[in-house]
Amino acid sequence: MKEILTNTPMFGLLLTIVAYTIGHHLHNRWPYPIFTPLIFSVITIISLLILFDIEYETFLLGGEFIHTLITPATVSLAIILEKNFRYLKKHYPSILLGVGIGTIAHTLVILFFMILFKFDQQVFASFFSKSITTAIAISVSDSLGGIESLTITLVIVTGTLGSVLGPLLFKLTHITDPIAQGVALGSGAHAMGTSKAIELGDVHGAMSGLSIILTGIAYVLLAPLTNFMYYLSF
Amino acid sequence: MKLLQQFGWILFYSVLGELLSYLMPFAVPGSVIGMILLFLSLHFGLLKMEKVEAVGTWLTQNMAILFVPAAVGLMIHFELIASIWWQIAIISLVSTSAVMIIVGKTIEISKKRRHPSSPKETEEA
Numbered sequence: 001m002k003e004i005l006t007n008t009p010m011f012g013l014l015l016t017i018v019a020y021t022i023g024h025h026l027h028n029r030w031p032y033p034i035f036t037p038l039i040f041s042v043i044t045i046i047s048l049l050i051l052f053d054i055e056y057e058t059f060l061l062g063g064e065f066i067h068t069l070i071t072p073a074t075v076s077l078a079i080i081l082e083k084n085f086r087y088l089k090k091h092y093p094s095i096l097l098g099v100g101i102g103t104i105a106h107t108l109v110i111l112f113f114m115i116l117f118k119f120d121q122q123v124f125a126s127f128f129s130k131s132i133t134t135a136i137a138i139s140v141s142d143s144l145g146g147i148e149s150l151t152i153t154l155v156i157v158t159g160t161l162g163s164v165l166g167p168l169l170f171k172l173t174h175i176t177d178p179i180a181q182g183v184a185l186g187s188g189a190h191a192m193g194t195s196k197a198i199e200l201g202d203v204h205g206a207m208s209g210l211s212i213i214l215t216g217i218a219y220v221l222l223a224p225l226t227n228f229m230y231y232l233s234f
Numbered sequence: 235m236k237l238l239q240q241f242g243w244i245l246f247y248s249v250l251g252e253l254l255s256y257l258m259p260f261a262v263p264g265s266v267i268g269m270i271l272l273f274l275s276l277h278f279g280l281l282k283m284e285k286v287e288a289v290g291t292w293l294t295q296n297m298a299i300l301f302v303p304a305a306v307g308l309m310i311h312f313e314l315i316a317s318i319w320w321q322i323a324i325i326s327l328v329s330t331s332a333v334m335i336i337v338g339k340t341i342e343i344s345k346k347r348r349h350p351s352s353p354k355e356t357e358e359a
Contacts, residue, residue, distance in 0.1 A: 012303070020299045038298045042305040049309065056310050063303030069293065070300045072244045074265035075251065076290035078272035085277065094344035102337035109329040117321050127325060131333060134304070135263030149311045156305045157322060162330045163298075169331055175338035177345065184338035188330050195297035205294065213266055220262075 006054055012062025019044045033164045038192070042160075074133070074191060077209035080198070084206035087179055095183055099211055102187045103218040106131055107226060111233055122147050124230055129219065130154035133190040136216040140223050155190065162189020163196035182207030187215045240289035243281065247272040 005011060023040030034040065049059055060067075081088070088095065110127045113119075119127075125146030129137040134155050141151040166185045175181060178201055185193035185200075186208030197208035251268025258267075275281040308315065315322065 016299065016302050020302060038301060038305065041299075041302050042308070045302070045306050046309045049306070056307060059306060060303060063306065066300055067303040070304075071248045071252070071265040071268070072241075073293040073297050073300055075248045075268035075272055076244055076286070076293045078247075078269045078276060079283070079286060079290040080294060081269075081273050082276040082283070091341075091345060091348075094341045094348060097344050098337040098341040101340050102333045105336045106329055106333045109332050110325065113321070113325045113329070117325075119321075123318075127329075130326070131330070133263070133266075135265060139263070147314075150314060152304070153308055153311050153315055154322065154326065156301070156308060157326050158330050159301065160305070161326055162334060165327075165331060166334055169334050170338065173335050173339065175335070175342060177338075177342050179345070180338040180341040183341055184334040187337045188334035191297065192301055195301070198294055198297065209269075209294075213269065216263075216266060 002052065002054075006058050007061070009062040009065060012059045013065055014062070015045055015048070015059065016041065016063060016066055036160075036164055038195075039160060039164065070134075070191070074212075077194070077205075077212075080202060080206040080209055084203055087203055087207065088210060091179055095179070095207070095211070096214065098180070098183050099187050099214045099218055102184075103131075103215060103222060106188075107222060107229070111229060114230070115233055121145065121227070121230055123150065124226075126150040126154055128223075128226055130158045131188055131190060132216050132219050133212050136220070137190075140219055144223060144227060156192075159189045159192025162193045166193060166196055167200070178203040179207050183211040186211030190215070237289055240286050243286050244272075244290055244293070247275075 019041035020037050023035055023037035026040060027035040027037055045059070049056065107128060110124065114124045114127070122145055125141050125144035128144065129141040129146060129151055132140060132155070134152065137151055137155045138148060142148065162185065166181070166189065170176070170181050175184065181200065182197045182204035185197040185204065190212055194205065194208040194212060198205035247268040248265065250271060251266070252264030254267050255262055255264035272281070272286070276283060
């Protein structure tokens with residue numbers, strides 16, 4: 001009975017859409033972070049899979065269809081970018097400066113914690129790559145000898161945290177500029193931050209999508225230096 | 235049929251990106267190359283906005299749900315995460331918050347210096 005239900009791709013597809021929709025309605029009613037559609041649906045789905053003893057691979061039969069759309073959705077960010085190109089043209093020095101300083105600051109914070117917790121270089125490589133969008137993160141982390149599953153985990157944790165915390169942090173620190181908010185979300189929390197930025201507005205979304213690329217490039221450029229920095233710190 | 239064609243164009247750029255990514259000597263994800271190519275095509279008028287707009291907007295507006303399956307994959311890495319969970323929590327919280335505040339503040343300050351008189355950009359509806 002269970003197998004008939006779960007062994008079709010429809011199972012994972014339906015489960016994802018239903019859980020996400022419920023989260024969406026709950027979040028509209030009670031806007032707590034726990035009801036953020038992404039967090040709510042992930043917790044609900046993991047709980048259900050464990051409760052009914054269903055393998056992740058079985059869920060992925062359908063989940064894969066949704067996962068596959070990440071690439072075309074990322075490509076489609078070009079549309080938002082083109083529509084808001086004038087902001088980029090006007091403010092590119094500020095944006096590049098922000099992304100550059102952010103990338104260096106992130107690396108220094110990670111180095112500090114690696115020294116504090118005495119983590120080895122493999123773990124460092126995984127943490128170093130965690131603000132980049134998954135596809136770039138894996139290749140950067142691999143090139144530094146990171147642990148792939150840890151990298152993916154950290155990328156998702158970072159993206160979730162960033163997209164939830166972003167609006168709160170902006171309020172606390174009085175960051176009101178849509179370009180600053182968008183770039184901060186994309187640079188700190190990659191495509192998951194961008195999905196939040198798109199909810200905040202079109203300019204946010206465009207700048208956030210753009211900063212995924214810029215941040216990715218910044219980390220790719222910084223990567224060869226980091227092993228050196230790591231050894232210097234120990 | 236129109237929506238199907240739009241989806242086709244977006245997939246075309248996605249595949250083109252993947253293909254070029256494979257041919258590149260260094261690692262750049264196909265989705266990023268595809269995005270840059272689509273942007274250049276739209277910007278220089280090789281492809282009209284109407285050819286991709288509806289489907290592309292639908293995809294980007296519903297982006298968060300696309301990460302659900304990958305995030306559910308955390309369940310198979312429980313052991314690794316459980317062994318260093320509190321360090322992960324602290325590091326992620328501090329580093330992510332720090333980056334977002336630093337990036338946001340840097341841009342705001344730099345923008346004000348470069349355009350001191352211009353009023354703050356307000357979003358267009």
